[in-house]
Amino acid sequence: MKILYLGPYREAFCKRIQENNDEVYRTDEKISLEYVRLNKFDIVISYGYRHIISKDIINYLHNRIINLHISYLPWNRGADPNFWSFIEDTKKGVTIHLIDEGIDTGNIIIQREVSFKGELTLRQSYNILTDEIEKLFFEYWTTIKSGDYKTISQNIKEGSIHYKKDRERYNDLLVNGWDTPVSKLLEMRD
Numbered sequence: 001m002k003i004l005y006l007g008p009y010r011e012a013f014c015k016r017i018q019e020n021n022d023e024v025y026r027t028d029e030k031i032s033l034e035y036v037r038l039n040k041f042d043i044v045i046s047y048g049y050r051h052i053i054s055k056d057i058i059n060y061l062h063n064r065i066i067n068l069h070i071s072y073l074p075w076n077r078g079a080d081p082n083f084w085s086f087i088e089d090t091k092k093g094v095t096i097h098l099i100d101e102g103i104d105t106g107n108i109i110i111q112r113e114v115s116f117k118g119e120l121t122l123r124q125s126y127n128i129l130t131d132e133i134e135k136l137f138f139e140y141w142t143t144i145k146s147g148d149y150k151t152i153s154q155n156i157k158e159g160s161i162h163y164k165k166d167r168e169r170y171n172d173l174l175v176n177g178w179d180t181p182v183s184k185l186l187e188m189r190d
Contacts, residue, residue: 001145004041006031007048013134017045017141033057043145046099047133055101065099066144067106068137070129072113073097074159077104082126084162086182087170087189092116092125094133096140098151103161107151110140122185123178 003017005026017024025039030051036044037060044061046053047068058065071081072093085092093113098106114132116125143149173188174180 001042002040004031004036004039004044006044006046006051006053010047013047016138022145031057033060036060044099052103053099058099058101063098063147066109067097067099067104068133069095069097069104070126070133071095071104072111073104073108074154074156077102077156077159077161079162079164080167081162082129083122083167083170084160086122086125086185088160090160092129094129094136096133096137096144097154102156105154105156107153109144109149109151110136112136116182119181119183121176121179121181122174125182126178 001022003022003024005014005017005024006028007026008028009026014024014026025041028049031053033054033056036057041061042064044065045068046065053065069081071077071085072091073095075090076084076088084090091113092115093111095111096109097104098109100106112132114129116128120128137144140149173185175184
């Protein structure tokens with residue numbers, strides 16, 4: 001298969017996809033329909049990609065664009081999902097879903113709730129979620145590639161969405177940036 005991976009370079013992740021003789025192309029730049037058509041990608045994986053994929057690309061690759069998101073959707077769609085799961089005390093987890101025209105609103109392929117134990121920082125919780133989404137992805141990669149899965153639509157009225165600018169009012173809580181202990185963040189939030 002010819003796979004387009006959208007997002008920052010993750011060496012181990014890319015190598016693991018290639019283990020099955022799949023060709024992997026990666027970019028974190030904004031893609032165009034022309035680029036997708038010329039390269040004839042079989043599937044697109046978005047993982048930490050910072051651009052909105054256009055409607056024409058979504059329509060062209062109908063149900064062949066998936067996103068790996070480190071939240072338990074429909075909660076914490078958009079930016080900084082890990083941060084918001086603590087600030088708003090929502091379910092924590094990871095979700096693999098189809099990409100549609102909304103922000104993290106596509107039908108869910110698979111998701112897993114994640115519990116945190118002990119004292120940890122936002123960075124440590126992010127790393128745990130990243131490990132979990134990658135484990136879940138490779139657990140279901142063969143099924144995802146084959147397209148032989150059922151999806152569940154999201155109830156986005158029940159969930160939440162956040163944009164990068166939304167975090168600005170909480171920046172003073174991040175006393176050590178992403179190395180701020182979650183307990184300190186919660187204490188200062190209250």
